[in-house]
Amino acid sequence: MRSKSETHQEAVSESDNGVIPLSGLRTGERGIVVGLNGGRGILSRMASLGFTPGAEVTVLQNFGRGPLIARVRDARVALGRGEAGKIRVRR
């Protein structure tokens, strides 16, 4: 059985491999979700909206400040900058 610390280590080593928060993607850029941070409530909402590991995300609008818009599983989702920072993606 995989323990939690193992998955965590995985995430850390990946951060060298171009893992960035969703808010770091510019308009038009794509990424694959590798993980989510945050409390249970927000995690559950992000996951049910389609942000789960492996999902492809395209940023439709990101002006570098304020909220941003991403397309995930054919739906357009607006996220606050703080919330977008909790989604880790690989470019």
Add this chain to the structure above:
Amino acid sequence: MTTHQEFLAPPQASTEGPTEVRPVLVALTGQPNVGKSTLFNLLTGLNQHVGNWPGKTVERKDGAFSYNGTDYRLVDLPGTYSLTANSAEEVITREFIIREQPDVVVALADAAILERSLYLVAELITLPAPVVVGLNMIDVAEQEGMKIEPEVLEAALGAPVVPMTATKNVGVQDLLEVVDQIVKGKKTYAPKPPQIRADHQEVMAEIECLIAGCVPEPYPQDWVALKLLEGDREITRMMRDCLEDEQWEQVHEVLREHDDALVAVAGGRYEWIGRMVRAAVTRPKTGPIGLTERLDRWATHPFWGLLILAGIMGLTFWLTFAIGTPLQDFLDTYVVGGSADLVQTGLSGAPAWLVGLIADGVIGGAGAMITFLPILLIFFAVMGILEDVGYMARAAYVMDSFMHLMGLHGKSFLPLFLGFGCNVPAVLGARVIESRRARLLTILLAPLVPCTARMTVIAFLAPAFFGAAAPLVSWGLVLVALMVLALSGVLISKTIFRGQRAAFIMELPLYHVPNWRTIGLLVWQRSLSFLKKAGTIILVISIIVWALSMLPTGDVETSYLAAIGRFLMPVGQLMGFDWRLMVALLTSFIAKENVIATLGVIFDVAEGAGLAETLASTFSIPTALAFLVVQMLFIPCAGTVAVVKQETDSWGWTAFSVGFLLVVSLLVGVIAFWLGNLLGL
């Protein structure tokens, strides 16, 4: 009733004995924006009842229809993305399905957002009730070049899948036919629910083993185990209460080791959906750039988006003044004034107090509501259209950064904007905000938005006191009100709601052509519920205030109301108010525009130019300024208080709302008076 009996009786497995034949119960579910209301209205027409779920401020719609000789009862469950207890909507949906055991659950999915839509289906299909999937908006999906094979989906799900377009009434009959077949046992239902991912199967089995035999009826045991693994708040609480301490410790220990399971379980569902969708859907490599994306380049742009929003706000105000205000005057003169005259002539032989009670108390109160209806209708219609077209979410998005300054997020903007028309829809509109704290804060701030009733008072009094400077004073007052709103927002979010920032994550739905039927019904239902809820309270308070102004002598100057006004004088004197101004403020509780009428009665002059002159010669400029400020920020009217109580579901917060505004209005009034004197006005 009896004629349907033979159709209902034989195939019903779940009816408890032969005593009573109930209509077939169908629950309508789906994620937000999948067109649930359209289908509901199409099936039930005006044969529907709108209320609230018990103890919740979530709308409940119940309707009836018949198909193929069978009577159906259709319950519209709230739109939700999943069935994990994040909000009241999710809990209501799953509790209804588990406890009421509907004969069929219709799960509406958006064909153009198939994967995401099927997420809810993946959850529904694990529950005991049979699920029929309505694949709605198939026309939109086809426009985007997607080809969906419903049979493949059906085979993979083990549940019927019916392609349809509710807005064009396409496929709705097919859906009903399938529901009918399931109900009558002509179609077998053998669901193939998603299996939990291999790496968590062992833990699931462990949890199920630990809770075996202790899960309360009618919850399915494997479902409870899964929700425990997902860390569901409600189910965790339920099982902690049901299990012995020692048993719970064991379960808790297992759960603690797997507190990351939530994302894995969700990911597992999406993998299951992904396999299904890959088999059933062929899509073009690059889809055409849709209307939504093209419109959003403007509508969500930080500059153009704000400009568009400002345009829509401007248009709404224009409609209010161009149509609402004249209609309001018309109703006031002919309907309200006319019926008061009628009462006076009709009851000419009756005692004076009875004529007064009916003409001033009852008609006065009812009139306040009737004359307000045009403006309310305009604002309800604007809100309904923006909601239906899909623009609401864009307005929330462009206003998010600004609303953050007040500890709110974008979703609070439109409800607050509605407040310019009337505070009642503003408070009601706060329902769109999921987080309770953000919703409460919006409700508390809404009465600070200057509504048209208050602007009417300002429009009359400002020229009386300030002459040519009136427009400047009026704008200044609006600005003061909005500044107080912003400061109160900062203050409350930094103190009472400290450290509880609401997350902003929200779908931007596809734009579509407005469905006038849906909007019309919405406006009708909201107006009706306003009249019912606020109406009774306004009427009662109107009669009480009228009685206070007449008792015991029949003269305002010696009435109980005047006595209360005189009792409150010490507060008023801080701003140079006399008892008459205090009484005028008190009567504004029925409806804000009553201030003018009350002053007219007390000063015993006609409401026109005579009153303006009398007022200007009676009060100093600083007092006048302070009065207008207090009037602008004073405790909300009875209708608003009524809906604040309804929406917060708490007397405590209602009292806080009233108390907070009382203190704030008097405080700012005193400051205005003091500033006015300082500047030697």
